[in-house]
Structure formats: structure tokens, C-alpha cells
Amino acid sequence: MSNSGQSSEPRNSLEIVLVNVVAQVLELETVEIHDNFFELGGDSMKAADVAMLLQEFFQCDEAVLWAFIGKPTVAALADAVVEHAQCNNLSATADLIIAAMSFSS
Numbered sequence: 513m514s515n516s517g518q519s520s521e522p523r524n525s526l527e528i529v530l531v532n533v534v535a536q537v538l539e540l541e542t543v544e545i546h547d548n549f550f551e552l553g554g555d556s557m558k559a560a561d562v563a564m565l566l567q568e569f570f571q572c573d574e575a576v577l578w579a580f581i582g583k584p585t586v587a588a589l590a591d592a593v594v595e596h597a598q599c600n601n602l603s604a605t606a607d608l609i610i611a612a613m614s615f616s617s
């Protein structure tokens with residue numbers, strides 16, 4: 513999907529969570545970290561759904577939504593989450609979310 517020539521696989525546990533959240537919201541099997549959310553069928557309402565889930569998971573503020581709309585890729589979203597999350601340990605939280613996703617599937 514990504515045509516940027518960059519690696520499209522998640523590089524860390526946060527990006528794994530974000531890829532799964534975006535894929536779930538867009539009802540897609542897979543999403544790559546450099547895919548454009550809007551080109552995959554996303555819109556502002558679905559971006560808000562992504563931001564709402566991230567608020568629940570990582571205590572992010574609304575700045576994450578605006579950053580995501582401005583740069584609508586998982587890679588850029590990960591940077592915004594790191595910058596705006598109120599969560600004390602993003603990596604550990606992401607690992608727990610991954611474990612919960614694995615357990616529920």
C-alpha cells in the first residue's frame with residue numbers, strides 16, 4: 513500500500529497498537545505505518561474515532577486528533593501520541609494492549 517519506499521511494518525509496540533486501531537476503525541485487514549488514512553477511506557469522523565480510542569488507551573488530548581488530520585499516517589500519529597499522551601509509560605501500556613488484543617482473538 514505504501515509507496516514511499518520506507519519500511520511499512522510497525523517499528524515498536526506503540527505503532528503495533530496504532531496500526532490495529534486504525535485498521536479496526538477503517539474495517540480493514542491491514543494498515544501500513546506510512547499509508548494515508550484518508551486515502552484508505554478514512555474521514556474526519558473516523559479520525560475522531562481513532563483519537564477517542566487513543567484517549568482511552570493513552571490519555572491523549574485533542575491535539576492528537578489535529579496532528580493526525582494534518583499528517584494522517586500511523587508513523588506521524590505515533591509521534592503525536594508520544595508528544596501529547598498523559599500516560600506515564602507508553603511502551604508498557606502498548607505492550608499490555610497488545611497482550612489484551614492477542615488474548616481476545
